[in-house]
Amino acid sequence: MTKPDRNGFFGEFGGSFVPDTLMPALHELEVCYQKVKQDPSFKMELSELLAEYVGRPSPLFYASRLSEKYGYSIYLKREDLNHTGAHKINNTLGQILLAKQMGKKRIIAETGAGQHGVATATVCALMGMPCDIYMGAEDIQRQALNVYRMKLLGAQVFSVNSGSKTLKDATTEAIRDWMKNVEHTHYIIGSALGPHPYPMIVRDFQRVIGKEAKKQMLEKEGRLPHHVIACIGGGSNAIGMFYEFIDEKDVTLLGVEAAGEGLNKKHAASLTKGRPGVLHGSLNNLLQNNDGQIEIAHSISAGLDYPGVGPELSYLKSIDRLKVQAVTDKEALSACSIVSKCEGIIPALETAHAFAVLSKKNLFKKGDIIALCVSGRGDKDMETFREHL
Amino acid sequence: MSIYNQDISNIFKKKKALIGYITLGDPSVELTYEYGCTLIENGVDIIEIGMPFSDPIADGPVIQASHQRALSTNEDVSLRQAFKLITKLKKRFPKTPIVIMTAINLVIQYSVEKCFKDAKACGCDGFILPDCSIEMATDYTKQARKAQISLIHLISPLCSSSRLKKIVNASEGFLYLISSTGITGERDAFATNLSHIIKSIKAVKDIPVAVGFGISKPDHVRDIYSFADGAIVGSHLIQVIAKHKDKNKTCEALKKSIKTLLKT
Numbered sequence: 001m002t003k004p005d006r007n008g009f010f011g012e013f014g015g016s017f018v019p020d021t022l023m024p025a026l027h028e029l030e031v032c033y034q035k036v037k038q039d040p041s042f043k044m045e046l047s048e049l050l051a052e053y054v055g056r057p058s059p060l061f062y063a064s065r066l067s068e069k070y071g072y073s074i075y076l077k078r079e080d081l082n083h084t085g086a087h088k089i090n091n092t093l094g095q096i097l098l099a100k101q102m103g104k105k106r107i108i109a110e111t112g113a114g115q116h117g118v119a120t121a122t123v124c125a126l127m128g129m130p131c132d133i134y135m136g137a138e139d140i141q142r143q144a145l146n147v148y149r150m151k152l153l154g155a156q157v158f159s160v161n162s163g164s165k166t167l168k169d170a171t172t173e174a175i176r177d178w179m180k181n182v183e184h185t186h187y188i189i190g191s192a193l194g195p196h197p198y199p200m201i202v203r204d205f206q207r208v209i210g211k212e213a214k215k216q217m218l219e220k221e222g223r224l225p226h227h228v229i230a231c232i233g234g235g236s237n238a239i240g241m242f243y244e245f246i247d248e249k250d251v252t253l254l255g256v257e258a259a260g261e262g263l264n265k266k267h268a269a270s271l272t273k274g275r276p277g278v279l280h281g282s283l284n285n286l287l288q289n290n291d292g293q294i295e296i297a298h299s300i301s302a303g304l305d306y307p308g309v310g311p312e313l314s315y316l317k318s319i320d321r322l323k324v325q326a327v328t329d330k331e332a333l334s335a336c337s338i339v340s341k342c343e344g345i346i347p348a349l350e351t352a353h354a355f356a357v358l359s360k361k362n363l364f365k366k367g368d369i370i371a372l373c374v375s376g377r378g379d380k381d382m383e384t385f386r387e388h389l
Numbered sequence: 390m391s392i393y394n395q396d397i398s399n400i401f402k403k404k405k406a407l408i409g410y411i412t413l414g415d416p417s418v419e420l421t422y423e424y425g426c427t428l429i430e431n432g433v434d435i436i437e438i439g440m441p442f443s444d445p446i447a448d449g450p451v452i453q454a455s456h457q458r459a460l461s462t463n464e465d466v467s468l469r470q471a472f473k474l475i476t477k478l479k480k481r482f483p484k485t486p487i488v489i490m491t492a493i494n495l496v497i498q499y500s501v502e503k504c505f506k507d508a509k510a511c512g513c514d515g516f517i518l519p520d521c522s523i524e525m526a527t528d529y530t531k532q533a534r535k536a537q538i539s540l541i542h543l544i545s546p547l548c549s550s551s552r553l554k555k556i557v558n559a560s561e562g563f564l565y566l567i568s569s570t571g572i573t574g575e576r577d578a579f580a581t582n583l584s585h586i587i588k589s590i591k592a593v594k595d596i597p598v599a600v601g602f603g604i605s606k607p608d609h610v611r612d613i614y615s616f617a618d619g620a621i622v623g624s625h626l627i628q629v630i631a632k633h634k635d636k637n638k639t640c641e642a643l644k645k646s647i648k649t650l651l652k653t
């Protein structure tokens with residue numbers, strides 16, 4: 001299994017490229033995390049909340065009509081059934097418990113689709129902590145319903161107007177807030193991104209997805225799947241789903257990125273089209289120009305609309321352990337329509353990208369067993385569906 | 390004390406140093422040159438050329454906006470351009486140290502070794518890499534030493550004594566002490582333990598220490614000069630440049646700002 005080295009590197013990727021101001025907080029976070037990770041009472045509190053508040057374990061559902069349509073055995077890992085409707089809460093719950101351990105008094109987070117913002121606002125309400133969320137002005141428009149949800153949950157939402165006005169800029173803004181208030185504020189980053197130890201911590205809190213899926217698969221099929229599929233924004237649901245399978249060499253790991261309007265136009269396919277570089281505290285695959293200026297990503301799904309991807313996935317791709325496909329806005333929309341009608345499950349636009357690879361030729365063989373992570377549900381995307389479908 | 394950078398150590402030997410930050414290409418590369426000259430002619434001892442970056446995590450709204458202005462002009466604002474600008478400034482002011490402040494990604498994409506080599510060739514004296522923590526700096530320190538470029542590290546008031554030692558030992562030229570936690574930009578209060586930190590720094594190595602982030606008033610400069618070797622002014626100058634559209638008026642305003650800051 002992959003582990004970051006002492007400085008937080010997975011191969012050449014990762015690290016903690018941040019101003020000195022943040023280093024004490026990152027050290028504190030790492031020390032606290034290493035300690036509580038072993039602590040039975042912390043583990044107990046987390047697993048109780050995961051069971052009783054989030055509703056874990058999430059089912060591994062055999063999608064019979066989809067299976068019949070495509071000729072594969074398709075199992076769906078139903079993270080969409082979690083409280084708040086996505087995998088994001090696995091991470092925010094773990095991190096708020098960490099924040100409490102560190103005695104932090106305030107929580108900040110960035111959000112793209114608003115799912116991470118909602119999941120953060122939710123656990124802050126649960127723990128009675130003040131919560132400030134940064135969100136790009138464009139995403140605030142695309143995901144108006146989630147903005148309202150965060151406010152209802154008691155969070156303040158700050159609109160970010162710099163750059164592309166999306167997730168990238170919200171993340172920059174959240175880091176800047178953290179720089180100012182680092183002594184009493186914990187930053188709950190929303191994906192397996194950012195400076196060490198975040199990619200490791202987020203992955204560990206999301207690992208439960210793959211752990212459960214593996215066990216459920218063995219119970220149902222008596223064997224491991226041929227393929228495990230997940231969509232990739234920053235990479236948290238993907239690394240969470242993949243992690244337990246990394247050492248299972250017969251299982252293909254297939255990550256799906258957003259090809260937006262097409263790989264030769266505007267897209268968010270940082271693993272397919274990016275180069276290694278530093279953004280938001282770690283060295284990752286990035287969409288950038290020759291000089292190193294970060295390019296503006298595009299995806300119809302706000303949660304995939306980010307020009308980078310976490311270090312561990314960058315690494316797994318570089319050693320060819322991870323296969324990557326890119327899916328356009330159009331293909332994702334059409335997959336969403338198919339899955340809704342076939343299974344009565346309306347996936348999030350992000351998740352629809354994962355479903356879209358089922359329609360691609362030559363990726364799978366007839367009869368292959370597939371486990372696909374349904375990272376979230378589509379409620380938040382109704383406006384977009386209504387406009388495009 | 391610097392082995393290969395005599396210009397930087399000479400400045401600090403003589404007097405307290407005023408260090409001025411300007412963004413490459415805001416509002417144009419040509420005017421960055423003009424404003425650089427104005428700063429030097431009116432009492433700024435060291436020039437910091439800020440490289441515009443799309444996502445500056447250590448900078449406040451003023452400098453971020455300045456970076457965005459520079460990036461939106463469509464002029465070349467790459468490191469290559471910065472090297473050209475430094476060549477030109479050095480021709481006119483051979484003794485004034487010029488350092489580049491940049492997000493590390495621009496250096497990585499240029500190629501680290503080549504970047505420091507080309508920088509040295511144009512007369513650049515040092516680099517400040519605000520998003521390169523000391524834990525990440527080993528390779529950069531090595532390459533910079535090889536090219537005889539000073540790597541000027543930032544150090545925050547929250548820094549632990551063991552990390553402080555590492556940072557000081559890896560630094561050349563001078564050290565950049567951050568006035569308080571947070572990002573660049575004007576502020577009312579500085580951390581209270583700055584002079585204490587400077588004592589800890591000097592106990593490790595005899596290196597000049599300049600204090601930056603939020604310096605905008607003569608009181609600040611006077612205060613900092615009482616315990617540090619230099620003061621760094623960034624957002625304050627950028628605001629002056631942003632406010633005036635006309636070149637001559639901007640030069641006048643910059644001149645006035647520096648004179649005011651240095652009034653003791």
Ligand SMILES: Cc1ncc(COP(=O)(O)O)c(C=O)c1O
Pocket residue numbers: 086087112113114115116190191192231232233234235236237238302303304348350351375376377
């Ligand atoms: C439902 C859903 N899936 C996937 C993602 C992408 O994030 P990640 O790659 O971290 O799983 C998001 C992000 O907002 C999301 O809301």
